[in-house]
Each structure stands twice: as C-alpha cells, then as structure tokens.
Amino acid sequence: MPTQNAQNLEQALIWLRSFISDWLNVYLGKAQDFEIEPLSLHNENSTLAAFINQHKPSYEELTLLMLALAPHLTPSFFSKLIAEHLPEGGDFPEFGGVKATNHRGLLPTGETAQFILAGDDLEKRLDVQRLLGYEHWFAQKHILWLEAVREGEPLMSGRLLLDPEVVEQLTVGTVSKPRFSMDFPAEHITTQMCWEDLVLHTNTFRQIREIENWIKHNGTLLHDWDMAKKIKPGYRALFYGPPGTGKTLTATLLGKQTGKDVFRIDLSRVVSKYIGETEKNLSKLFDKAEHKNWILFFDEADALFGKRTDIRDAHDKYANQEVAYLLQRIEGYNGLVILASNQRGNIDDAFVRRFHAIIHFPMPSTEERYEIWRKTFPPQLNIAADIDWQQIAARYELTGAGILNVTQFCAIEALADNSVCLDLKRLEAAILREYIKEGKVV
Known part of the structure; x- marks a missing residue:
C-alpha cells in the first residue's frame, strides 16, 4: 500500500503540473489551446484512489484538492512552475499565492485556484468561489476550505487549507488520534x-x-x-x-x-x-x-x-x-x-x-459493594478466613473507586512484605485510611 500510494500521488502531481503548465503556456501566449487529460492512476489500491472513489470529485474539485495537497508533498512545486515560465522573474499577481511563516515555498490561495481553473472569465471565477463556499461538500465535511482573511481583503486571497487529517490519510494512509493541546483540550x-x-x-x-x-x-x-x-x-x-x-x-x-x-x-x-x-x-x-x-x-x-x-x-x-x-x-x-x-x-x-x-449513578448498595469487593482483589492474593465480604460490604459504605483504592493499597503492602496474604486487620486499616482521605468518620 505505501508504494502504491506514493505512485498514485506522484501521478496526480504530474497531472496537476501538466495541467498548470499547459494553462500558463496559453495565458502567456506560448500556445493557442490545450486539452485537459483525465487523471489516470497506477492502481486502485491507495488512499488517494479510495478518496476519489468515495467522493467522485469533478475535475475542478480534484484540481482544488491537489492544489492544496501539493505543498505537503513537494515544497517547491509552485515556485518551480512559475520559474519555468517566467525565467527572468517578476511579479505575477494573477497567480495568487502567499508566503508562510515556516514554509519557504509558495502556498496556493483561492485566487490561485481561480486563475488556474477560470483565468479571466468572471463567471467561471465565481463558480470556483462557490466550490470554496460553506455549502460545498468540501467545507461541509471539513476537508478543504479557505483561510479567513483580514477585514477588507479579498475573500479569495485566503490560503487553501486542507484538513491535517485528510493530508495524513492521503499521504501515509492512516490518521493518528489528536494529541492533547491548547487547540484540542x-x-x-x-x-x-x-x-x-x-x-x-x-x-x-x-x-x-x-x-x-x-x-x-x-x-x-x-x-x-x-x-x-x-x-x-x-x-x-x-x-x-x-x-x-x-x-x-x-x-x-x-x-x-x-x-x-x-x-x-x-x-x-x-x-x-x-x-x-x-x-x-x-x-x-x-x-x-x-x-x-x-x-x-x-x-x-x-x-x-x-x-x-x-x-x-x-x-x-x-x-x-x-x-x-x-x-x-x-x-x-x-x-x-x-x-x-x-x-x-x-x-x-x-x-x-x-x-x-x-x-x-447512586452509591452502591450493600449487595453491589459485596460484588465489587469479591471481584476486585487479584487471585494471587490469599484472602484470610476471617474476612467476610458480606459483613465488610454491609459495614463500610464505599464507592467502587474507593474499594479499588483499598485493593491497590492492600496488594502493594502484601507484595512489599512478601506475605501475599490479606487478613482482616490489614483490610480494615486500608479502609480506615480511605475513610480519612475522603473525610469520613468510621
């Protein structure tokens, strides 16, 4: 699966690069027209193929997905493309894109998507904007969306953001559980x-x-x-x-x-x-x-x-x-x-x-405490004959968590003195200790 997934991702990048390159040649007057070839994957046994089979994206939607994914796979993807077509450099605002804090390459924006998919055609540019709107399944399923921009700036100048879990799924094939953090408490x-x-x-x-x-x-x-x-x-x-x-x-x-x-x-x-x-x-x-x-x-x-x-x-x-x-x-x-x-x-x-x-979830009754006492102690611990769990359950009102604390204390004490035995004296001392901790009076 990892090899097959890498092959399909490489094929998708080649498809995207060819698409953008052909369009740039037309836009810069180096060609008259071009034909968009459908993406052909090496095999169906990859996470990218599974994503395409599940969501059935149009070529416009697939282009948006790959535009957002490309920097995660090849940091210099867009910078190299622009350099190939504008070898002498210069400003290219039509292409959109922004620089990030840590990433040194070019990151695509909504304007990048509009330029590649619509050029100067205003109606088609608005269609691309709709694809990045809240009502589209990209946003509804939290897959891809536009970064919010400062008030007064063009909406489509926001970066194309791909959910980190989608990136992880499409690249390495698994999604790790989120770690505890300020953003995910x-x-x-x-x-x-x-x-x-x-x-x-x-x-x-x-x-x-x-x-x-x-x-x-x-x-x-x-x-x-x-x-x-x-x-x-x-x-x-x-x-x-x-x-x-x-x-x-x-x-x-x-x-x-x-x-x-x-x-x-x-x-x-x-x-x-x-x-x-x-x-x-x-x-x-x-x-x-x-x-x-x-x-x-x-x-x-x-x-x-x-x-x-x-x-x-x-x-x-x-x-x-x-x-x-x-x-x-x-x-x-x-x-x-x-x-x-x-x-x-x-x-x-x-x-x-x-x-x-x-x-x-009430305090356990006497019968329920009896069941907890009986189930909680490990079988390796020998229970003395003077311990009657029915009497212990009736006499001491403890929660399941309290009984587990008593069990842990008794088991550790038994291991420490190599006795592996629990007698009534040790048990009642542990219960008294738990009562004091909970602020109860025996």
Whole structure:
C-alpha cells in the first residue's frame, strides 16, 4: 500500500503540473489551446484512489484538492512552475499565492485556484468561489476550505487549507488520534476492563444498554428507515451521582464495546475568563470532532453546563452566552455527548430538556459493594478466613473507586512484605485510611 500510494500521488502531481503548465503556456501566449487529460492512476489500491472513489470529485474539485495537497508533498512545486515560465522573474499577481511563516515555498490561495481553473472569465471565477463556499461538500465535511482573511481583503486571497487529517490519510494512509493541546483540550481514554468488571444498579445498567442500542442502530434508523428528516442525528446523556460511582468507566466501556473513540474534555482548558475565548475553544473542539463519531465526555460538567444566572452585570451576560453557544454546538453534534455531574440539579434546565437520557449513578448498595469487593482483589492474593465480604460490604459504605483504592493499597503492602496474604486487620486499616482521605468518620 505505501508504494502504491506514493505512485498514485506522484501521478496526480504530474497531472496537476501538466495541467498548470499547459494553462500558463496559453495565458502567456506560448500556445493557442490545450486539452485537459483525465487523471489516470497506477492502481486502485491507495488512499488517494479510495478518496476519489468515495467522493467522485469533478475535475475542478480534484484540481482544488491537489492544489492544496501539493505543498505537503513537494515544497517547491509552485515556485518551480512559475520559474519555468517566467525565467527572468517578476511579479505575477494573477497567480495568487502567499508566503508562510515556516514554509519557504509558495502556498496556493483561492485566487490561485481561480486563475488556474477560470483565468479571466468572471463567471467561471465565481463558480470556483462557490466550490470554496460553506455549502460545498468540501467545507461541509471539513476537508478543504479557505483561510479567513483580514477585514477588507479579498475573500479569495485566503490560503487553501486542507484538513491535517485528510493530508495524513492521503499521504501515509492512516490518521493518528489528536494529541492533547491548547487547540484540542481533550484526552483519549481507554480501559482494559469489560462490562463484567463493572457493578452498577440494575436501572443504571438498563439505561446504559439503551445508549449502546442507539450507537449500534442509529445509522439504520436515520437512513434505512428514513428518519433523518424527523430527528436529529446526535445523542445527549447526563450521568450524575457521587464521585467514584463508575461514570467515567461507563463512558469508556461504551466506546470500547461499540468501537468508538472516547475523549474526556478538560474543561479547565476550555473555560476562559476572557470574553469570547470559551466559545472559540469550544468551536475548535467540536470542529475537530465533527464527522468522527467520537464519544465526547464532559467530566465535572457543572463548570460549563451549570445553571444560567439572572443578568446583573456584563460577566453574567457573557456567561449565559457561553451556555447558549454550547447548547447550540451540542445539539448540532452528530455523535454521542455525555455530561457527568455530581448533582443533577447543578445542570442548567435548558440542557436537561434536551437530554435523551438522564442516568443516576447512586452509591452502591450493600449487595453491589459485596460484588465489587469479591471481584476486585487479584487471585494471587490469599484472602484470610476471617474476612467476610458480606459483613465488610454491609459495614463500610464505599464507592467502587474507593474499594479499588483499598485493593491497590492492600496488594502493594502484601507484595512489599512478601506475605501475599490479606487478613482482616490489614483490610480494615486500608479502609480506615480511605475513610480519612475522603473525610469520613468510621
């Protein structure tokens, strides 16, 4: 595949170079006319061929794609072309193009596309502008678009921007998961656990299964059953309950079970005290997630999804605008969004009305704690006869996360003294330690 992909990309660059060169010869009076040859690829087994087969681009659309991709493959692509036809140098504003900060070659703009595809024909130039408009599938699928320009500058002087993931897919054939950064304040979360390791209340589990059913069958419902015109494609759920009751693990398992990537949003990087910055950060996040079918998990969501306040000053006004903007973006997201909160009442009513599921994660009951205690300890640890898990579960009220902390502490202590044994004294000392940490009284 890598060799075949490189061969097809080289063939596409030759096609583009020939097209532009022939057009420049006509424009500069060195030729009368030329004929556009269709792109012929070496083989169909490449990411470029797969892209063309999937999207069926016209020759104009394929030209735009290759114009934007060319600098990523050959930095001097446009500079060499112009030098070949204007060996004595000189200004060539008709061609468009700009210099970048790090890249030393010429980067194509909307004006470059207009010049190559339309020349001085105003009607055709406007057609090219439409291809780069928001309504075109390039922009709708976040594949290719025009860079925004300063106020007053021609719209088409913006660079042709190709989504970095599209570049990666077309060149190396894979798309790496986005890294946590200021532009993408989210962490990809995974787990080695499975549903059998998770102990939840029966009603909670039933509602989780409903979400799992939506993930599996939503495509059929929208498209095969023709419901897309009646219902929105996304799904929104609220998980609420005390910390440590399984909200994050459940979201992660939903992704693992259904083959979806799960990203936990760091709201401390999203919320900003500066006016407009929170909306900007949210926009970057949702733009990146669009059409990926990721599961977005907003932990401790109260920070951003909390109740709106009465407007007493400018701060309240802009805070409410942030909530309204977030509501709009979540409703427009076509994947699963999960909000997690300690208290249901902390979430703004405008969000609550739009949730498809509101799922309570209560403190585990005695029976559920018994199951957690029984499942959590590793089999390599010998459990003393004086430990009765039923009594431990009934006596000590801990969450699943609390029990796991106790288990880890006991296991490390057993390994440290080479006993590989757990007795009641050590267990209760570890539970007391967890109680003190949580601020509880035994």
